[in-house]
Amino acid sequence: MRVKDAVRILGADLSKPSKMPGFGFSIPADACITGSKLALIPGTPCHKCYAKRGNYTFSSVQAGLNKRLTNLNHELWVDAVVLLIERRCKSKGVSHFRWFDAGDLQGLWHLRNIVKVCELTPHINHWLPTQERGFISKYLSEYGSFPDNLCVRVSGVKIGSPPPKLHAFNGMVKTSSVGSGAGFKCEAKSRDNQCGPCRACWDTNVPNVDYYQH
Numbered sequence: 001m002r003v004k005d006a007v008r009i010l011g012a013d014l015s016k017p018s019k020m021p022g023f024g025f026s027i028p029a030d031a032c033i034t035g036s037k038l039a040l041i042p043g044t045p046c047h048k049c050y051a052k053r054g055n056y057t058f059s060s061v062q063a064g065l066n067k068r069l070t071n072l073n074h075e076l077w078v079d080a081v082v083l084l085i086e087r088r089c090k091s092k093g094v095s096h097f098r099w100f101d102a103g104d105l106q107g108l109w110h111l112r113n114i115v116k117v118c119e120l121t122p123h124i125n126h127w128l129p130t131q132e133r134g135f136i137s138k139y140l141s142e143y144g145s146f147p148d149n150l151c152v153r154v155s156g157v158k159i160g161s162p163p164p165k166l167h168a169f170n171g172m173v174k175t176s177s178v179g180s181g182a183g184f185k186c187e188a189k190s191r192d193n194q195c196g197p198c199r200a201c202w203d204t205n206v207p208n209v210d211y212y213q214h
Contacts, residue, residue, distance in 0.1 A: 003087055006080035011067025014084050017101040018055075019188060021195050022094035023085065027069040027103035028062070034131040035104055044157055045178045045213070046131070056102060065102060072106060078113050082120045089124060096202055097121075099128040105135050112139070118150040126150045127202040129176060131157070133164075136173055145172055151204045156180065163208040175208045176201075183208030 007013050014023040029049050030036060038046035055061055071077065085097055105111050118126045126149055130136065133154055139146075146152055154164050156177040163175040163182050177183070184200045189212050200206045 001076070001079060001083055003083065006083045009071060009074050009076050009080035010084065011069075011071035012064035014088055015064075015101055017098065019193055019195055020096070020098055020101070021199070022092065022096045022098070023088050024098040024101040025068070025081070026065055026101045027072070027106075028065045029056070029102050031069050031106065032104040032131070033106070034133075038131065038157060043159055045155065045159060048213075069103070069106075072110060078116045078120070081117050085117070085121050085124060095123060096125045096127070096199060098201075099126065100130070104130055105132040108135050108138050111135050115139070115143075115147060115150065118147045122147070122149055124149060125199070125202045128152045129155055129201075131155050136169070140169060140172055148204075151202050153201065153209065159213055163210075174204060174206065177208060177210045178213055180208075180210050183210050186211045188212075 015026040017024050029052050032039075032046070035046045035049070038044040039049060041047060050056075056065075074080070089095060089097065099114060114128065118124075128150060130152065131154070136152060136154065151174060152172075153174045153176045154166060156164050156175065160179045161177065162180050163177045166173050166175060184206050186200075186209055187196070187198050188194055200209050
């Protein structure tokens with residue numbers, strides 16, 4: 001498979017969030033299943049979703065987001081994502097990848113495919129933030145664990161509230177919060193909204209990452 005074939009299969013190339021040290025994968029924020037419900041509730045991080053503002057509103061960006069969403073079920077999706085991650089990360093000398101700088105899991109099948117990508121790129125550190133507790137629970141019930149190079153973080157639903165309690169996941173899943181004051185405090189605000197050398201979000205040894213409100 002050639003790079004241009006992989007891009008065609010995905011519908012658009014990988015995303016490159018300006019804050020991040022590497023590449024990412026994104027679909028429209030409007031496609032979030034749980035997030036779309038939370039977006040209607042004041043006081044939730046989703047109510048003022050950053051992925052519905054700024055550069056994400058540009059027509060070219062929206063086109064790419066929608067094409068990636070449309071092509072999620074392509075039979076060669078896993079192979080195409082693996083190829084692009086390999087090529088793009090190697091070209092920039094990076095080893096960290098973010099799932100969903102916009103959007104979220106679309107189903108258990110989607111999570112299975114993402115895990116396959118992680119297994120096929122063992123030298124890449126993957127971070128998957130999500131509000132879709134149900135899909136995570138079903139996956140762990142069926143398979144028991146995630147690959148060592150995948151850090152899944154379930155996001156808190158209220159700004160200022162403590163990190164989510166995930167006893168049922170037996171430590172397999174980490175958390176994130178916004179303005180809770182608990183755990184590792186995101187340092188991006190002190191670096192002009194850049195990760196810089198920090199990789200806490202990808203680190204499964206960091207139980208909770210607390211972000212500031214965008």
